[in-house]
Amino acid sequence: MSSRRPNMAQRVSVKGRGRKKISRVRVAVRLRPFMDKQDERGEGPCVRGLDSQNLEIVNWRNATETLKYHFDVFHGEQTTQKEVFLSSVKPILPYITRGQNASVFAYGPTGAGKTHTMLGNSAQPGVIPRAVGEVFNLVNAQDEDEAWDYSIGMSYLEIYNEKVLDLLSPSSQDLPIREDKDKNILIPGLTHTMISSFSDFERHFVPANLNRTTASTKLNQRSSRSHAVLLIKVVRTQRCLPRRQQTGKLYLVDLAGSEDNRRTGNQGIRLKESGAINLSLFTLSKVVDSLKSGASVRVPYRDSKLTRLLQDSLGGSAHSLMIVNIAPEYEYCFDTVGALNFAAKSKLIVNAPFTRETVAVLPVKRANEEREAGQSGTEPEKKKQRDEKKTEQEASTLPSAHLHSLSEQSVMDRLLALEKRVMCCENQDSVSMLKHSAHKEIEALKQEHRDFERKALLLSQLVKEKSGFSQEPSFRSSTAPLQQKQANVTKSNTRQAMVQPLQDHLSQPQPAKALTVRKQSVCVKKKVATTLPDKAELPNGKENMPSGWESHLDESVVEQARQKILQILNTGSLKELKSLQQIGDKKAKLILGWREVRGIFSKLEDLSQVEGMTEKRFSTFMKANLLSVMGK
Numbered sequence: 001m002s003s004r005r006p007n008m009a010q011r012v013s014v015k016g017r018g019r020k021k022i023s024r025v026r027v028a029v030r031l032r033p034f035m036d037k038q039d040e041r042g043e044g045p046c047v048r049g050l051d052s053q054n055l056e057i058v059n060w061r062n063a064t065e066t067l068k069y070h071f072d073v074f075h076g077e078q079t080t081q082k083e084v085f086l087s088s089v090k091p092i093l094p095y096i097t098r099g100q101n102a103s104v105f106a107y108g109p110t111g112a113g114k115t116h117t118m119l120g121n122s123a124q125p126g127v128i129p130r131a132v133g134e135v136f137n138l139v140n141a142q143d144e145d146e147a148w149d150y151s152i153g154m155s156y157l158e159i160y161n162e163k164v165l166d167l168l169s170p171s172s173q174d175l176p177i178r179e180d181k182d183k184n185i186l187i188p189g190l191t192h193t194m195i196s197s198f199s200d201f202e203r204h205f206v207p208a209n210l211n212r213t214t215a216s217t218k219l220n221q222r223s224s225r226s227h228a229v230l231l232i233k234v235v236r237t238q239r240c241l242p243r244r245q246q247t248g249k250l251y252l253v254d255l256a257g258s259e260d261n262r263r264t265g266n267q268g269i270r271l272k273e274s275g276a277i278n279l280s281l282f283t284l285s286k287v288v289d290s291l292k293s294g295a296s297v298r299v300p301y302r303d304s305k306l307t308r309l310l311q312d313s314l315g316g317s318a319h320s321l322m323i324v325n326i327a328p329e330y331e332y333c334f335d336t337v338g339a340l341n342f343a344a345k346s347k348l349i350v351n352a353p354f355t356r357e358t359v360a361v362l363p364v365k366r367a368n369e370e371r372e373a374g375q376s377g378t379e380p381e382k383k384k385q386r387d388e389k390k391t392e393q394e395a396s397t398l399p400s401a402h403l404h405s406l407s408e409q410s411v412m413d414r415l416l417a418l419e420k421r422v423m424c425c426e427n428q429d430s431v432s433m434l435k436h437s438a439h440k441e442i443e444a445l446k447q448e449h450r451d452f453e454r455k456a457l458l459l460s461q462l463v464k465e466k467s468g469f470s471q472e473p474s475f476r477s478s479t480a481p482l483q484q485k486q487a488n489v490t491k492s493n494t495r496q497a498m499v500q501p502l503q504d505h506l507s508q509p510q511p512a513k514a515l516t517v518r519k520q521s522v523c524v525k526k527k528v529a530t531t532l533p534d535k536a537e538l539p540n541g542k543e544n545m546p547s548g549w550e551s552h553l554d555e556s557v558v559e560q561a562r563q564k565i566l567q568i569l570n571t572g573s574l575k576e577l578k579s580l581q582q583i584g585d586k587k588a589k590l591i592l593g594w595r596e597v598r599g600i601f602s603k604l605e606d607l608s609q610v611e612g613m614t615e616k617r618f619s620t621f622m623k624a625n626l627l628s629v630m631g632k
């Protein structure tokens, strides 16, 4: 598997590829063996398998008759962990590596074997370790075809007393559950760790699992008091254009046991936990009832954190498998019938899995280079062509060239956003309305582009007149440092024009330094004296961002600090994000949400796209953090 992270570029377009197929929730029932041989010899079992799909259980209302059930699979008490995995779980895993979602959840009364099935132990590993190992096998096998880059990440949480807690970051508090406009369920603030091998997974998972809330009850010495959800996310990105990107999510869920408090002897805190567990399982049952009864009924996903999180697995877009664990003892009979009834209605739920795909948009310049390079030539030739083209472009100092490509990028971003809106819309009338508004917006963008070019031209003429210098020599004199900056700027979203500053040029005879300053998406490369005041004045009379301070610093040190901040923004946990200056709890969560939806920040300036991050705030953020990182 490639260790490369998913494409740094922005993800913009979401589409379901191909027709949506339907997939019923599959239900497997697993009967655990007697835990006490005494019971087996005494009353015997209250439930038994008839064949690989059918079972019968004593009717607790009338012990002379039995109730019969039919499921996709019945695993008897002799079934091994490996057999459960191979027959029920393994078949759905390939979907994850092709951008579809899947979920496996264990349901059943407390002490019936859910944790054993999902987790197991070192001698008998359960579904979780086997499934993660298999995902790595699948990715490694597919990685060899060289067409896609794969990356695998994990998150692990528990829902305890209706609170979502991050098991990979145990000090974190209750996390919110959100839904984006593409109906993806998101948990801003939840740690998502990239993993490169199974042992890497274990390194994170094993200690995290110790954070799970368990306690002893009458029925189970180590009873799970929470619902645990492990998320394995596989992102694959096409290596060539159009760089399709597909994200598949696998949810592995060990639910807390449905329990009867008269039997568990729960009191105090155990009783409160039990109340929360039963409430969420009751909501789960209501969700299943509503899904079963038809499309027009409101499905109460929002009534509990559990159902909100499992929304995609029940009636959503996932391939879902429910493993219902049951126990053979008579004392479990009532709960077992309840679990089997729940399972019987769950198997009627129909999901509609489809591939969620985004296109990783590269900066226009790189995309063009790749497209051109892709048209002809061998790989070394293509690289040479690219290098030559890059040198050519970097040598070019004409502002209009930058204006053109950069504003083109902005137009492209917005067009792709429009395309996304149109694609997400199913209603025909709305589609035509959107197309109409898209057309209008394209016209407006073109006009904006023309205005922008005109203003930049006026600006440079004005500067030329006031400075008394011709434009050409001034560009020539600053060629060396500007070329260096331009390499950075091509990565940026900002448009660029180069002007000779008025006041500095006229009043300062000292050697000038190049400094990049931004104003409303216009990035103006300004020649300034080293003693510039904090707020420089643009020829149009508007104020710049506070910027002079940066020019006193060693560029390489600044660049290092910028990279460090970028790294925290892209990989930092909630806590690490909050360690940044100017970033509080709310902003940190918004950053995590942005990352979840849009991928990673390819440059620091992308931060301005996060809700509430105005240009001024971004400027203050940069100043505070650069100084902080550099230890000033």
Ligand SMILES: Nc1ncnc2c1ncn2[C@@H]1O[C@H](COP(=O)(O)OP(=O)(O)OP(=O)(O)O)[C@@H](O)[C@H]1O
Pocket: 031, 032, 033, 035, 108, 109, 110, 111, 112, 113, 114, 115, 116, 117, 220, 222, 223, 224, 225, 255, 256, 257, 258, 325
């Ligand atoms: N198939 C099985 N083979 C052998 N032992 C099993 C099996 N299933 C469960 N057990 C054992 O039964 C006990 C209870 O199982 P487990 O803790 O998995 O139940 P649970 O359903 O997760 O309970 P809770 O909801 O209280 O967490 C454990 O000691 C476990 O090792």
